[in-house]
Amino acid sequence: MRFGFPIGLFLLLFIDGSISQVFSRQMFNAPSVMVSHLVVLWLVCGVLFEENMAMPLVKWAAVIGAVFDLYYTGIFGVYIFVFPLVVYLTRQLVSYISPNFLSGLLIYFIDITIVEALSFVASRAVHMTSMSGSSFLVNTLGPTLAFNLAMFVILYFPIRWVYNWLK
Helix, strand or coil, X not given: CCCHHHHHHHHHHHHHHHHHHHCHHHHCXXXXXXXXXXXXXXXXXXXXXXXXXXXXXXXXXHHHHHHHHHHHXXXXXXXXXXXXXXXXXXXXXHHHCCCCHHHHHHHHHHXXXXXXXXXXXXXXXXXXXCCCHHXXXXXXXXXHHHHXXXXXXXXXXXXXXXXXXXX
């Protein structure tokens, strides 16, 4: 797990970019935008499946956040803060809710909402977007949630198998 987790994390980082590149006409068709967040899925599954293993998820989340910022966005510091926040929030939620498929789906829904909302607020703060909040909710957050929740449903059990295999 010490080597498998970071390899999976970086692999999904590049798969995120590949999905965005290959399906750019479908995902970024104005006015709607769908953003793939498979990195967040891997981090959330890391918390859901870590059980008795002590993995340094917050450190890996910060590292992948820095790489994500440098590689994909023009704002350094958004995802380096947001990804560790997602891990922390997910750990807090898992302490109250027993992790299973449906609770994981709910937690992932909350995490994607937070990731997109904080990214939007940061973009508004540095004037990278002039989109209104209601337009963001309808044209970005809704389609992004739909895409990522579908990816969660498709990838949950294969990722669980990979985590169990790596243990």
